Amino acid sequence: MSLRSICVFCGASTGVNPVYREAAVALGQTLARQGVRLVYGGGAVGLMGIVADAALEAGGEVVGIIPRSLKDAEIGHAGLTRLEVVDGMHARKARMAELSEAFIALPGGLGTLEELFEVWTWGQLGYHGKPLGLLDVNDFYGKLAHFLDHLVDEGFVRERHRAMLQRADSAETLLQLLNDWQPTVVPKWSEPAPN
Template sequence: MSLRTICVFCGASTGAKPLYREAAEALGRHLAERGIRLVYGGGAVGLMGIVADAALAAGGEVIGIIPQSLKDAEIGHPGLTRLEVVSGMHARKARMAELSDAFIALPGGLGTLEELFEVWTWGQLGYHAKPLGLLEVDGFYAKLTGFLDHLVEERFVRLPHREMLQIDESPAALIEQLENWQPTVAPKWVDRQPG
């Protein structure tokens, strides 16, 4: 699968460790070097600003999508290839998904997780057939991935849907996994109980 545009979900904070900043820089730079356009939440702060700045510095194309209500709070990035201001969070997520061929989550907070889980759910339900991944940084997502495995064990998530999420510590390796990913064809429902 040829990936021309990847959406990156990440924090509006830089987090507690310098490794998070370094990972965002590495991902932004790698996307630009591969000629892959970056779509993200449009902010100039936190890991959002870092991934965008790194892609721009490496000659990449960067499109930001930001709600009007967050344009001032997240400080809409003034130096992007294009900054689209939309009506709200639903419009933001829909537009990012529309523009993107794949999704990657860097470390982040509730918004990052919400965005990741929403596009994952859309894929599970067959609304799109786009790959998604986690860029693992120093075990940041280890507890989450353990819990995802627990969901499979407890029969709330089917294994093929769990396996939709690609995970790697290297931007290059993760993007290669996303390019080689094949859509999962499996019904969402684990059990169908009559009546």
């Protein structure tokens, strides 16, 4: 599979470590270099703005989706290939998912995690068969990955659903994992839950 459009979830802030900014630049450049359209939350600030600017400067196509209520707060990016203004967060996430063939989470906060987990849940329920990945810069997601394994060990998440989420510390490696990923969409309730 050769992905043509990837949604990136990331923070409206940059975090305290410059390595997060560097990773956002590398991801934007890599997407553009590989001819992959970037779909993201439409902001001009934080890692959102950085990944978009990097993709644009490298000649890539960038589509932003931003709720009307956040257009001013997140400073909607005026230089995108296309900026769509939607009515709310639910419409934003649905539209980003509609336009994308895969999903990547850069470091971010509650909104980034919420977006990732919602789209992952959609995959778990069989609503889509699109790959997901964590760009695990500086082991940012290491503790989360450990906790996700704990959920499997405790019988709350099946291993096949846990395996839907790829993880790598470089943009190139993660994109290769997402391109190679084969969907095994098995609805959550396809077999009895473990005792």
